[in-house]
Amino acid sequence: MKLFTKYSRINLLITVAIFILASIAYAFLLRYVMIEFVNDNLKIEQREIETFVSRYNKLPEIIHVQEQEVSYAPVAGPMPKHKFTSIRLWEPDEKKLELFRQITFTVQVSGQWYLAKVAISMEDMGDMIRLILVITIVTILLILMMTALINRVVLKHLWKPFYETLATINNFQLGNKNKIQLSQTNIDEFDLMNKTLDESLNKAENDYLLLKEFTANASHELQTPLAIVRSKMDILIQDENLSESQSKAAQSAYDAIQRMAKLNQSLLLLAKIENKQFEDVAIINLKEKIKTKLDDFFELWQSKHLTIKKDLSDCEIQMNPLLIEIMLNNLLSNATKHNIQDGQISITLTAKKLIIANTNDAPELDEKQLFTRFYKNSVTSDNGLGLCIAKQICDLNGFVLSYHYQNYQHTFSIDF
Amino acid sequence: MKILIIEDEKALANSIATYLGNDNYVCELAPSFDVALEKTSLYDYACIILDITLPDGNGLEILKHLKKQNKTDGVLIISAKNSLDDKVQGLRTGADDYLSKPFHLPELAARVEAIIRRKSFSGQNIIEFDEISVDLDAKQVSVNNKNIDLTRKEYDLLIYFMANKNKVISKGAIAEHLWGDNMDIADNYDFIYAHIKNLRKKLLQADCPDYIQSVYGMGYKFGIPK
Incomplete structure (x- = not known):
């Protein structure tokens, strides 16, 4: 939920609640004031009747006035105090029951007590209250709508x-x-946020560059010692007096150096890709390129008894010639190394897509980890950088490299 | 023939000198820029192995000096940088070849031999080993003047062997030479065997002695059998 929506919702809820409560209170207050006003009027009526009685010693004649009812009835004794009541009376003019406010009091005329009732219609006042309430509610609704609208516009601008x-x-x-x-x-808050972000992002960037530089430098520095060790091994194996076990030890050491050289080469390559040192691009006929690769890999596949299924259509892409070479090598090497004896590799090329699939009895691989550095899911001499490099090359060229798994088929596809 | 090794890493320079040194080649060492400059000015070499990154100067400067003096020494650049720029710049300045560290010594030997051959034989481009004769221009191999048919890989393999006579070449070095170092195949070299076997068979059929010997599964050696 957007902050603004959340804020608006809370804001609206509270505002509406306050307005409803206020309206109710207002209605009650208004009613109270009105009744007080009518009561005052009724008291004036009472005083007028009492004045009339004391002056003329008789009850005043009942004059029929609209919305006012007066009646007298003899009673046994006086009431201690006058009494106000709200009642409904039949209004013949309107032909319906209407709300009246009535005062009841006793008055003595020539020793006889009379119960006097004076009622004044409150219908008009009710109408007024209702009108006032309607105006109030409409105003409130208008204000709410305007606030929401203004909030929306202003907040949008502010944010x-x-x-x-x-x-x-x-x-x-x-x-x-x-x-x-x-x-x-x-706006101070946003400026502060931008400043903090700016600083931390630039720091991250610097740290990242330093780390990258470190990796590249470390790899560079390793090249010379590696060259020395490898050259010494090449000299060592020339010795005709080596025993079989010495030869085997030398062979193991030689292989390890080979792996290390390969690893170092991969790390340097990654650094170079990240440093964008492969900017020269050319138009590559991918179909021809793959055909040459198939020739290169032919012996390798033969020795593993792999069947190759290929379906190649014409496809031209624009990228660095060395990088496409490396990418194809890595993907095909991957499909070869992680294959089973008598397995299969299928290569499909369309104008927009390259798909390389291999058989392997391993379960589905974790796509999230697959393209990270040094990811290994099996015990091989693989350094776990091949797919990472392929991914980097794809990213650099805006291609999408993805992995799918189905029925022991591990499929890597590139969308150009 | 003299070869100059300009390399500040003594251990590496010694390895190269040991490997290349034989009846034909005499290796001299130049561990610094100044020594290298002096030697290249005073003497002529069949091939100069040049490390670009020297502690007291850039190897490319030596190359420029050579060109200024109109020297025709062959130059093979070896560099730890393995950067395309260095390679392009080196070759543009007049180097004959470029090899990045860490390299296999047999590979270095093959490159050096190719450079020397290109520089010294102006006429026919033929290399010979006893009864085997290879016409590099025609890519034709003959044994006792009888042509034999080799596949591309077998042919490359033979040339490689002939540049490393009587040397044990590791399988890794062979694989890298034939398939390039971009192919990530370090876990299995079995597939080399088929090519070696076929080449050996073809040579034997042409009445060659068994020149190719396997050495304890480590690699192969091409030379006159004992």
Whole structure:
């Protein structure tokens, strides 16, 4: 839920509650004031009747006035105090029951007590109260709507820098070398946020560059010692006096150096890809390229008794010639190394897609981890960088490399 | 023939000198930029193995000096950088070949031999080993003047062997030479065996002695059998 929606919801709920309570209180207050007003009028009527009685010693004549009812009835004794009641009386003019406010009091005329009742219609006042309430509610609704509208417009405008920052960060990628540019706002909170983000992102970027530099430098520095060890091994195996066990030991050491050289080469390659050192692109006829690769791998597949199924259509892509070479090598090496004896590799190329699938009895691999560095799911001499490099190359060229699994078929596909 | 090894890493320079040194080649070492500059100015070499990153200077400068003096020494650059720029720049400045560290010594030997051959034989491009003769231009192999048919890989393998006579070449070095170092196949070299077997069979059929010997599963040696 958006912050604004959440805020609006809470805001609306509370406002409506307050307004409803206020309206109810207002209605009661209004009614109270009205009744007090009518009561005062009734008291004036009472005083007039009493004045009339004391002056003329008789009850005043009942004059029929609209919305006012007067009646007298003899009673045994006086009432201690006058009494107000709300009653409904038949109004012949309107031909319906109407709400009246009535005062009841006793008055003595020539020793005889009379119960006097004076009632005044409150129908008009009810109408007024209702009118006032309607006006109030309409005003409240109008205010609510206007507030919501203004909030929406104003908040949208106020939050604009926030969303801009968010969009900038979204596009931010470590090692991209593009410095992020967070715009200056005139709102302190956003400026503070942008400043903090700016600092931490730039720090992350710097750390990342340092780390990358370190990896590249370490790999570079390893090349020379590796070259020395390998050359010494090449000299060592020339010795005709080596025993069989010495030869085997030498062979193991030689293989290990080979792996290390390969690993180092891969790390350097990754660093170079990340540093965008392969900017020269050419138009590559992928079909021809794959055909040459098939020839290169032919012996390898033969020795593993792998069946190759190929379906190649014409496809031209634009990328660095060395990188496409490396990418195909890595994917095909991967399909070869992780295959089973008498297994199968199928290669499908269309104008928009390259699919390389291999058989393996291993269960489905974790796609999230598959393309990370040094991911290994089996005991092989594989250094776990091949797929990572392939992925990096794809990313660099805007291709999508994905993995699928079905029925012991591990499929890697590239969408160009 | 003299070969100059310009390399500041003594251990590596010694390895190269030991491997390349034989009846034909005499290796000299130049461990620094200054020594290298002096030697290249004073003497002529059949091939100069040049490390670009020297502690007291850039190897490319030596190359430039050579070109300025119109020297025709063959130059093979070896570099730990393995960067395309270095390679392109080196070859543009006049180097004959480029090899990145860590390399296999047989590979280095093959490259050096190819450079020397290109520089010294102006006429026919033929290499010979006893009864085997290879015409590099025609890519034709003959034994006792009788042509034999080799596949592309067998032919490359034979040339590689002939550049490393009487040396044990590891399977890794052979694989890398024939398939390039981008192919990630380090776990299994069985597939090399088929090519070796076929080449050996063809040579034997042409009445060659059994030149190719397997060495304890470590690699192969091409030379006159004892």
